[in-house]
Amino acid sequence: MKKIKIGDLEKIREKARRTSxxxxxxxxxxxxxxxxxxxxxAGARKILTALLDEVGQNNLDDVIxxxxxxxxxxxxxxxxxxxxxxxxxxxxxxLTNEKIKxxxxxxxxxGNIVKEYALAIGSERTH
Amino acid sequence: xxxxxxxxxxxxxxxxxxxxxxxxIMLAEDINQNILTLKIKDNGKGMDKETVKKALDxxxxxxxxxxxxxxxxxxxxxxxxxxxxxxIKSKKxxxxxxxxxxxHNHIDRKPFGNMAETIINLxxxxxxxIDIIYKHCKNENCFIFDSIEIKKELQDIAINNxxxxxxxxxxxxxxxxxxxxxxx
Ligand SMILES: Nc1ncnc2c1ncn2[C@@H]1O[C@H](COP(=O)(O)OP(=O)(O)O)[C@@H](O)[C@H]1O
Ligand SMILES: [Mg+2]
Numbered sequence: 563m564k565k566i567k568i569g570d571l572e573k574i575r576e577k578a579r580r581t582s583x584x585x586x587x588x589x590x591x592x593x594x595x596x597x598x599x600x601x602x603x604a605g606a607r608k609i610l611t612a613l614l615d616e617v618g619q620n621n622l623d624d625v626i627x628x629x630x631x632x633x634x635x636x637x638x639x640x641x642x643x644x645x646x647x648x649x650x651x652x653x654x655x656x657l658t659n660e661k662i663k664x665x666x667x668x669x670x671x672x673g674n675i676v677k678e679y680a681l682a683i684g685s686e687r688t689h
Numbered sequence: 690x691x692x693x694x695x696x697x698x699x700x701x702x703x704x705x706x707x708x709x710x711x712x713x714i715m716l717a718e719d720i721n722q723n724i725l726t727l728k729i730k731d732n733g734k735g736m737d738k739e740t741v742k743k744a745l746d747x748x749x750x751x752x753x754x755x756x757x758x759x760x761x762x763x764x765x766x767x768x769x770x771x772x773x774x775x776x777i778k779s780k781k782x783x784x785x786x787x788x789x790x791x792x793h794n795h796i797d798r799k800p801f802g803n804m805a806e807t808i809i810n811l812x813x814x815x816x817x818x819i820d821i822i823y824k825h826c827k828n829e830n831c832f833i834f835d836s837i838e839i840k841k842e843l844q845d846i847a848i849n850n851x852x853x854x855x856x857x858x859x860x861x862x863x864x865x866x867x868x869x870x871x872x873x
Contacts, residue, residue: 564832564867566860571842578852579845595814599760602699603690611806614813618851629814631706 590624591670594643598632604639612659613642616666625670638681644669653681690763692802693727699760700729700787701811701821707733707785711820714808716801718793718827725773725793730786736779744777764789771798805861808834809854816848825865832864 595601595610610629617625633641638655642662645651652675654665661679668674690696697714704712709731717726736744744761764787765775771791779785791798808823816836823834839857840848847853 564830564864566834566839566857566864568842570856570860571839574853574856575843575846578843578850581852597698597702599699599702599763602695602702607695607698607806607810610810610814614810614851614854618854621851627814629702629810631702 588624589626590647592626592628592645593666593670594645595627595629596631596633596639596641596643597629600632600636601639601641604636606640606657608659609640609642609657609662613662613666616663620671622666622670625666635681641681646670646673654679655681690767690799692800693767694802694804694807696760696764696767696799697727697729697804698807698810700764701731701807703760704729704731704733704785705815705819707731707735709733709784709819711822713822714824716804716825718825720793720828723793725771725791725798727789727791728786730784732784735781735783735785736777737781741777741779745775761787767791767799771795773798804865805858808861809858812836812857813849813854823861825868827868830868832861832868834861834864 593613595606595613597606597610610627613627617627633639633643633653635641635655640657641653641655642657642665643651643653644665646669652669654661654676656679665676665679668676690699693716701712701714711732713728713730715726715728715730717728719726745765746762761775761777768775768789768791772795773790773792775787775789777785777787804823804825808821811819811821820836820840821834822836825832834857836848843853
């Protein structure tokens, strides 16, 4: 039976411990990728992967990436909802890897809603 | 769905919605018998007999946002296309197990797809609240990923730490490659 080697895991643990001192920060923003059946069939997994890579690489430890079920709008999947403290949620539709990276940089980091890709502003929920 | 790893992500989503805290994913490739078995077991809220029956109906869903539930029927269809079948075992209050069987070398059997990506996406987004155990065997050669064990070893470091995630992803890819090679 092959398993993940404990020794290697220890090394990674120590490495992570050195780099993650700031990881206790309060979350400033949350991005929810909709991973219901329609979303997955439309390619939501690669959107999530691109987003996780980007958030990891930029050390955005105050950004939470999560998933939820179908948003009820199959034809506009893949979709994601961005929530920033004290601001109404924004739902983005017809996502691609490039669009989600742009949304991360423009909306999450710089604070400018990417209107071009947004569905509706306000009164939206993540579930 | 293009491949099994996407179906698995979708079926696990059901388990998460059912409040599961532990989800086991098992893929067993029996080359001699030419059977591939996929099993997904959760400790979520389960279903009563009536709901199990209805769950196989593509027009059934307990969700309110839309009228049709597709995930389970799509997996059942994928199994059928590869001359296999799907079965749901569930107990209200205990949990649910989904079992799908496929003829391994059937021309219409969907490929595995990227299982490492499926597992890592689950761990990255839900790994703090939910434990995932993924076991993949080709004949007697098995690879096992157990988030409970991994969390123990990580001590105070979170399993969704980016450093940890990229390590785990590589390890899953490596483990799967090894069993594929040895399994012949
Ligand atoms: N693991 C599970 N635990 C409890 N109930 C489940 C589980 N999987 C499926 N169900 C029930 O079966 C229904 C149909 O599931 P599915 O075919 O995936 O469609 P959907 O998730 O879109 O509703 C769900 O709405 C839910 O009521
Ligand atoms: Mg479902």
